[in-house]
Every structure is written in C-alpha cells, then in structure tokens.
Amino acid sequence: MIAGPSDRDDPISTPPQASVYNIANYLTLLRILLVPVFVWLLFQEGTAWRLAAFAVFAVASITDKIDGDLARARGLVTDFGKIADPIADKALTGAALVSLSVLGELWWWVTIAILVREIGITLMRFLMIRTSVIPASKGGKLKTMLQVIAIGLCILPGPLDPLRWAFMAAALVVTVVTGLDYLVQAWRLRHTSPSDS
Numbered sequence: 619m620i621a622g623p624s625d626r627d628d629p630i631s632t633p634p635q636a637s638v639y640n641i642a643n644y645l646t647l648l649r650i651l652l653v654p655v656f657v658w659l660l661f662q663e664g665t666a667w668r669l670a671a672f673a674v675f676a677v678a679s680i681t682d683k684i685d686g687d688l689a690r691a692r693g694l695v696t697d698f699g700k701i702a703d704p705i706a707d708k709a710l711t712g713a714a715l716v717s718l719s720v721l722g723e724l725w726w727w728v729t730i731a732i733l734v735r736e737i738g739i740t741l742m743r744f745l746m747i748r749t750s751v752i753p754a755s756k757g758g759k760l761k762t763m764l765q766v767i768a769i770g771l772c773i774l775p776g777p778l779d780p781l782r783w784a785f786m787a788a789a790l791v792v793t794v795v796t797g798l799d800y801l802v803q804a805w806r807l808r809h810t811s812p813s814d815s
C-alpha cells in the first residue's frame with residue numbers, strides 16, 4: 619500500500635539494476651490490470667457488487683505493499699519500478715475517485731484537487747527522467763495509504779460518514795503537502811550542479 623519498488627530515498631538512479639521482468643514489476647502491472655475490473659464492479663448496483671468492488675480494490679492495494687517488500691528483499695528495485703509503481707497507485711486511486719464522483723458519492727473538487735497533484739507530479743517525474751528519478755518519499759507513501767483507506771471507506775456501504783470524511787480530509791492535506799515537497803525537491807535537483815553535492 620505505501621511501499622513500492624520505488625522505495626529508495628536516493629533520488630539519483632545508480633546501476634546495475636535487476637531485470638525489469640521481475641515479480642515485483644509483474645505485481646505492479648497486475649495492479650494496473652485490476653483497475654478496469656474494479657471500476658466495472660463499482661458501477662454495478664447492489665451491495666454484493668459493492669463488496670466485490672471493495673475486495674478488488676483491497677487486493678490491488680495490497681499488491682502495492684507486496685511488490686515494494688519483494689523488490690527490496692530480493693534486490694529487484696528498478697528504474698521502471700520506481701516510475702511504474704506510483705503510476706499504478708495513481709491509476710487505481712484516480713479511477714476510484716473519478717468513479718465515486720461520477721456516482722455522486724464524492725465531491726468533484728476533492729477528486730480534481732487530488733488528480734491535479736497526482737498528474738502534475740507524474741508529469742514532472744517524466745520531464746526529469748533523463749537526469750534523475752524522483753522516487754516515492756515516505757510522505758508520498760503515507761499519502762497513498764491515507765487515500766486508499768479513505769477510498770475504501772467510501773466504497774463500503776453503511777454508515778461510516780464521519781470516518782470517511784476524516785480520512786478523506788487527511789488524505790487531501792497530505793496529498794497537497796507532499797506534492798509541494800516534490801516540487802521543492804525537483805527544483806533543488808535542477809539547481810544543484812554535481813560539483814555541489
């Protein structure tokens with residue numbers, strides 16, 4: 619959930635790396651493939667479908683934790699994983715947020731604020747990919763964990779409102795703050811010559 623193949627604090631990529639064809643990256647791809655399944659289930663009517671959507675969302679979220687642990691334990695951290703892992707997280711949470719807003723169960727402004735941050739940081743990572751890879755920070759992982767819990771609570775049927783909105787508010791705040799932190803990190807990387815470090 620909050621850990622991924624991208625779990626490394628050093629923003630500069632250093633070879634040699636494991637092959638990209640490894641179990642951790644396959645789990646990341648599985649997470650992406652589960653997104654349309656999850657969305658389809660979410661749009662079906664009835665409590666059973668809701669619970670099925672929640673189950674798929676939970677499984678997909680758990681692969682995030684497993685792929686990160688595997689990558690670290692088996693030395694499978696790759697630049698591909700560092701980029702693909704946050705994208706898989708964003709595909710899952712982004713699809714969930716948009717779906718909930720389309721269904722009228724979440725304010726659009728919350729979804730848009732989170733999407734702007736997520737897409738913006740992803741674009742920034744791509745723009746900087748030639749010079750450095752900015753991996754997920756601890757704050758970024760906390761953000762994903764809070765988003766997953768908040769979304770999970772929104773998916774679940776039942777009277778969970780105070781809890782739902784408390785987690786969604788916390789997720790929103792951490793999403794914005796970590797986004798600003800990545801921007802500062804990127805600015806520093808661009809304005810620090812190799813001789814300065």
Ligand SMILES: O=P(O)(O)OC[C@H](O)CO
Nearest residue numbers: 622704707754758759762
């Ligand atoms: O905040 P980001 O963009 O680094 O994403 C964090 C990842 O989703 C953690 O797995």
